[in-house]
Amino acid sequence: MGRGRSDRGTPDSGQPAPAGRPARQPVGRLRPGRTGCALSGRAAALPTAATARALRRGDRRPAGEGLRRTLLAPRADRGGALTGRVFALLVGIDSYRASPPLRGCGNDVAQVAEFLRVRVPAQRSPSVLALVDHEATRDRVVAGLRDHLGQAGSGDTALFWFSGHGSRAAVPGELWHLEPSGQLQTLVCYDSRHGDVPDLYDKEVSLLLGEVAARDCHVVAVLDSCHSHGATRNVQRSVPDLTTPPAVGALLPELRLAATRAPVEHVLLAACRSSEVATEEWLDGAYRGLFSWALMAAMHRLGPAATYRELLAAARCEVERYASRQVPKLDPVTPGIVDQPFLGGRIRPPASGMWLRAGQGCWEIDAGACHGIPTRVDGNGIRVAVAGTSDEARIVRVDPDRSVVEPVGWEPDEDVQYPVVLSRVPVPEVVLAVEEAAGPTIDVVMAALAASGPTGGPSPYVRPFVGAGEADSVELRLRAEAPDRVSIRDRDDVPLCADFTGVHGDGGRRVVAALEHLAQVRLVRTLVNPVSRLTGAVSLQLVEARPTDVTAPAHRPALLPGADGAIVLRYHWEHGRWVAPTVFVRLHNDSGRPLHVVLLNVTQRHRVHAGLFPGEDIAPGSAGAALYGRPVEFRLPAGVPVEPGAHTRDLLILLAAEEEFSAAPFELPALDEVGTRRTRAPLAVTGLLGRLGLAAVHRDAGAAGTACDWLSLALTVVTEVPGSTGLSGVGRSR
Numbered sequence: 252m253g254r255g256r257s258d259r260g261t262p263d264s265g266q267p268a269p270a271g272r273p274a275r276q277p278v279g280r281l282r283p284g285r286t287g288c289a290l291s292g293r294a295a296a297l298p299t300a301a302t303a304r305a306l307r308r309g310d311r312r313p314a315g316e317g318l319r320r321t322l323l324a325p326r327a328d329r330g331g332a333l334t335g336r337v338f339a340l341l342v343g344i345d346s347y348r349a350s351p352p353l354r355g356c357g358n359d360v361a362q363v364a365e366f367l368r369v370r371v372p373a374q375r376s377p378s379v380l381a382l383v384d385h386e387a388t389r390d391r392v393v394a395g396l397r398d399h400l401g402q403a404g405s406g407d408t409a410l411f412w413f414s415g416h417g418s419r420a421a422v423p424g425e426l427w428h429l430e431p432s433g434q435l436q437t438l439v440c441y442d443s444r445h446g447d448v449p450d451l452y453d454k455e456v457s458l459l460l461g462e463v464a465a466r467d468c469h470v471v472a473v474l475d476s477c478h479s480h481g482a483t484r485n486v487q488r489s490v491p492d493l494t495t496p497p498a499v500g501a502l503l504p505e506l507r508l509a510a511t512r513a514p515v516e517h518v519l520l521a522a523c524r525s526s527e528v529a530t531e532e533w534l535d536g537a538y539r540g541l542f543s544w545a546l547m548a549a550m551h552r553l554g555p556a557a558t559y560r561e562l563l564a565a566a567r568c569e570v571e572r573y574a575s576r577q578v579p580k581l582d583p584v585t586p587g588i589v590d591q592p593f594l595g596g597r598i599r600p601p602a603s604g605m606w607l608r609a610g611q612g613c614w615e616i617d618a619g620a621c622h623g624i625p626t627r628v629d630g631n632g633i634r635v636a637v638a639g640t641s642d643e644a645r646i647v648r649v650d651p652d653r654s655v656v657e658p659v660g661w662e663p664d665e666d667v668q669y670p671v672v673l674s675r676v677p678v679p680e681v682v683l684a685v686e687e688a689a690g691p692t693i694d695v696v697m698a699a700l701a702a703s704g705p706t707g708g709p710s711p712y713v714r715p716f717v718g719a720g721e722a723d724s725v726e727l728r729l730r731a732e733a734p735d736r737v738s739i740r741d742r743d744d745v746p747l748c749a750d751f752t753g754v755h756g757d758g759g760r761r762v763v764a765a766l767e768h769l770a771q772v773r774l775v776r777t778l779v780n781p782v783s784r785l786t787g788a789v790s791l792q793l794v795e796a797r798p799t800d801v802t803a804p805a806h807r808p809a810l811l812p813g814a815d816g817a818i819v820l821r822y823h824w825e826h827g828r829w830v831a832p833t834v835f836v837r838l839h840n841d842s843g844r845p846l847h848v849v850l851l852n853v854t855q856r857h858r859v860h861a862g863l864f865p866g867e868d869i870a871p872g873s874a875g876a877a878l879y880g881r882p883v884e885f886r887l888p889a890g891v892p893v894e895p896g897a898h899t900r901d902l903l904i905l906l907a908a909e910e911e912f913s914a915a916p917f918e919l920p921a922l923d924e925v926g927t928r929r930t931r932a933p934l935a936v937t938g939l940l941g942r943l944g945l946a947a948v949h950r951d952a953g954a955a956g957t958a959c960d961w962l963s964l965a966l967t968v969v970t971e972v973p974g975s976t977g978l979s980g981v982g983r984s985r
Contacts, residue, residue, distance in 0.1 A: 335406035335468070337377040337594060339367055340395040344415035346384040348445040350490045355531040355538035356414035357383050359475060362539075362547060362620070363412050365651045370555075371594075378402070387415070389440040389448055393503070396459040405467040408594045411460065413438055414540050417476030417529070418450060420493035426454070426506060436525055438476060439490055449497040458505055460517050469595035470517035471559070475540040477528040518559050518589055519582040520546065520566075524815075530574055533724050535625050542579055545569035550593060551622055552779060553964075554786035559589040560812055567816030568902060568965035572776055573726070575743045584814040605635060605672070605782050607644060607656065609665040614644065616671060618782045619652045625781075634659070636674035636958030643674055643958075672960045673780045680714040681770035684725040684742075692731045692754050699759035703767065710763065712770035727769060729762075737762055739769065747857070748922050761926075768925045772857050775917055776902065778963055785962040788842035791850070791905045793818055793968070796833040802880040803835035810834070817900075817967040820885050822893065829893045829972060831886035836877035838905060840869040846907045849914045850877060853902040856888060858921035861914040863903075868911070885970040898971035908961035 343360035345353045364379050371377040380399045382391055396411065403409040416439035437443075437450035444450070456472070464470040499506075522529035522542035534544045549565035550557070557565075563581040570577055581589055605618045616635060618624055624646065625633060633646040635656065644656040663669060683700075685693060703710040713727070727747075728740040738750045739762070747769060751762050792809035812818050820832040840846045850864035863877040877883055887899050906912075 335408060335595075336403070337367065337371050337408045337410065338400050338403045339363075339377065339379045339410040339412065340392075340399050341379060341381045342387045342392055342395075342411075342413045342415065343381070343383050344387045344439075344441055346441070347416070347439065348442050350416050350439055350444060353415065353531060355540050355543075356475075358537050359414035359540045359543040360412060363543070365620070366547065366550070367410075369652050385441055387441045389443060389451055392438075392440055392451060393455075393459065396456075397462065400460075400463045400470075401466075403463060403466060403468040403470075407468040409460075409463050409468055409470045410594060411456075411470075411472045412475075412543075413473070414475045414543055415439060416490050417474070418490045418492055419525075420450060420452070421496040423496040423499045423502075425499045434492070437493075438474070444490075444493075447498075447501060449501045450493070452497075452502060452506075454506055455503050458503060464517050469591075471520070471594065472517060473520045473543070473546065475522045475529055475543045477523065516583065516588050519580075520559065520563060521580045521582070523577045524580055527577055529577055532573055535620075541570055541573055541577065542566065545579070548779070548781070551781045552783075552786065552962075556592055556787045558592055560816075562593060564812040564816040564966060565964070568776075568967055571902075571967065572773065573742065575741050575745050578815045581814045581816065586811065605670070607635065607637070607663065607669040607671045608667075609663070610653075610655070613655050614658060614663060615653050615655050616644075616646075617653055619650045619654050622652075622782045624649050624654055633673070634675035635671040638670045638672050638959065639957055641957055644671070672784075672958050673782065674958045676778065676780075680710075680712060681726045681766075681773055682724045683713050683715040683766060684728045685715050685717045686730060690731050690734075692735055692737055693729060695754055696729065696737065696759040696762045699763045700766070703760075703763050710767060712767040712774075713763075726773060727766060729766070739765060764925050765922060768919065768922055769857060771919055772853060772859060775851065775859050775919070776853060776904070776965075778906075780961055780963065783962045784960050785842065785846070785907060785909075788840065789846065789848065789905060789907045789962060789964065790839045790841065791903060791964055791966050792837040792839065793820075793966075794835040794837060796835055796882040800835070800882065803837060803876040803882075805874065807835075809837070812966070817969045820968060820970045822970075822972045831884050832970065833882040833884045835880070836863060836883050836903075838864060838869060838875045838877070840871060840873055840875075840907070843871050844909070845870055846909060847911045848875060849906045849912070849917075851904040851906065851914070851917055853904065854921070855900050856921040856923065857919075858924075859917055859919040861918060866911070866914045885968060887970065887972070893972055895972050895974045898969060901968045901970070903966045903968060905964040905966075906961065907963075909959040910957075912961075 341360040341363055343356035343358075345356045360381055360383065364381055367377050367379055378399070380395055382395060400409040400411065418437045418439055419434045420437050422435050436453040438453075438456065439450050440448070442448045460470050460472060522540065530541050531538050532541045532544070533539075534541070545566040546562060548569055549562045553561060553565055559581060563579055567579050570579055583589060605616045607614060607616050609615075634643045635646065636643045642661045643659045645659055646654050646656050648655040685697065697715060700710045700713060700715055702708070705711070715729070725742045728742065728744060730738050730740060732738050732750055735754050736750055736752045737754055739747050741747055748765065751765070754762060794804060794807050794809055810818050820834065822829045822831055824830075836850070838848050838850060840848070845868045847866060848864065848869050849861050849866045851859055851861055852863055853859050863883065864875065867875055869875045885901065887893055887897055891897055891899070906914075906917075
């Protein structure tokens with residue numbers, strides 16, 4: 252069972268009132284017609300309610316005459332000018348000649364190809380070669396790396412994306428110098444292990460990518476396979492290790508000389524550590540590689556200015572929602588090449604938010620699956636609203652680059668294009684797996700779940716199933732450990748809390764309360780806006796606290812996430828005892844308008860609180876600090892011995908919106924403080940994000956209100972006690 256979690260201190264009472272908001276100003280003018288719109292600057296801020304009403308009436312002139320400055324001040328250019336072409340080799344293998352089949356690899360590369368088609372500017376002429384199933388033989392993959400990616404020259408970008416099985420193999424004696432561990436990681440091609448065809452070894456991949464990078468181009472590899480860090484899927488993307496080394500003659504002859512060549516840097520984004528397995532999941536209505544799906548989601552949420560390091564950190568947060576034993580990795584971890592944007596900055600920024608317009612016989616928005624809109628829709632799951640109003644439209648179909656919508660209770664003007672924001676997100680039930688023939692104790696819990704709803708019906712948070720029919724969507728497991736004793740585990744069968752005893756005595760109500768609480772916490776973690784004008788406008792930073800510091804420094808470089816996307820903070824040994832690490836937490840608003848910001852902390856005790864930064868306006872181009880600029884101590888929870896190897900984990904979630912909103916709907920107690928009565932919903936909730944939190948956590952849609960744009964960011968922080976008294980410190984600074 253994982254360690255418990257330390258809860259942070261909360262600010263003193265009597266917080267200063269949020270700074271007053273300036274009156275909204277008109278921001279841009281829509282030109283009539285259905286084919287496009289003209290906005291001032293790079294992205295326009297959301298209009299006033301009066302502006303939106305004028306647009307609905309067909310008035311071509313928004314209220315007011317002036318054009319205010321754009322919503323997003325241009326972010327510092329971290330990737331240079333958008334020059335050169337993009338060459339991509341995408342390999343997805345579900346069907347093998349000599350290995351078990353997979354289900355989501357073809358879906359992975361199809362989504363990546365569509366992303367490149369939509370998001371790489373046409374003038375950069377993206378050249379994509381996709382090898383799927385039988386096309387992806389070892390020889391053709393090698394040829395693709397050499398001949399297709401080899402076309403990239405100075406100023407170009409080369410992308411290698413592999414989704415399929417990974418494995419490990421013994422190192423041939425002649426190549427002992429390449430791998431001191433004695434094992435090489437491998438990519439399993441379509442014909443690998445059929446006859447005398449070997450896997451594609453990590454050192455071969457590195458060699459081939461090095462040849463491409465030597466042409467003075469930017470090279471990145473994304474490997475969604477098992478054991479992928481170092482090379483390179485549970486429906487695992489894994490096949491058995493090879494104990495017999497391959498014949499050296501079957502490998503690339505250049506390997507014998509590899510040790511004498513100067514290393515050439517390229518970026519590697521790997522699905523997991525070399526000792527772990529990568530998984531496939533049922534996500535957004537299809538089987539997908541969990542890492543591929545998470546990385547694409549991070550790209551949509553963070554935008555084109557996000558660096559590889561930032562993308563890996565965001566992808567890790569997504570992966571952690573589904574798998575506790577899969578940790579994505581980044582290489583290299585030192586500052587430099589990984590601190591530039593994806594594909595070296597050659598991704599076109601997404602459209603300035605979303606626009607609703609009349610299509611051919613339907614209403615549509617200009618955002619689809621390629622922009623992160625979930626492909627699974629139902630009658631009320633996903634909605635958008637005209638900015639500054641309460642007029643909504645439900646999404647009824649999601650295409651790659653657009654979505655069909657139906658207005659709810661209002662009729663748009665066919666000659667007007669409406670700026671819209673995401674106003675309702677899916678809040679699905681968490682799937683609970685229950686063993687067949689589990690016995691009377693589980694039956695008691697199932698009966699309690701069936702009657703735990705507000706009106707005596709089934710639980711609105713947890714949907715149990717018995718057997719293997721929905722195994723791919725499981726998030727929680729319930730197991731009878733002994734008569735009158737049950738345990739709650741995650742999908743990887745890791746216990747989430749102490750076992751429950753005396754289940755029959757309270758009719759299973761304590762177990763049900765715990766299950767629903769865990770479901771609520773998961774829903775908080777999944778609250779994201781895939782298409783937002785605020786993309787790239789906010790950031791969350793941890794900064795080293797030095798002994799002489801009294802308040803947070805404004806300009807000290809931030810700590811960098813490690814290779815696994817987490818910031819690691821360590822206890823240090825001082826005067827004969829372990830001392831908990833302290834840092835400052837900064838929240839930056841890089842946009843051109845005030846934003847209301849809340850910082851949530853999801854602890855390993857399954858508590859959600861906003862004590863670090865309960866909610867304040869942050870001025871344009873300014874920053875706020877957690878605990879009013881005081882150092883934040885990250886420590887082990889009470890009762891956990893401070894000894895080498897002990898660790899805990901926090902998930903920090905930054906929420907930002909263009910209007911003030913309540914943090915109260917997101918607040919949840921620690922799991923061990925949950926009673927048998929449902930957590931009460933807050934009485935007064937303000938703002939769109941507050942209403943979204945109310946719907947997700949308390950299944951209460953709240954009163955209708957106006958819509959605004961919003962965004963969420965997440966960062967994992969691991970606090971650990973080093974293995975000896977000689978180790979200490981915090982993560983690396985920029």
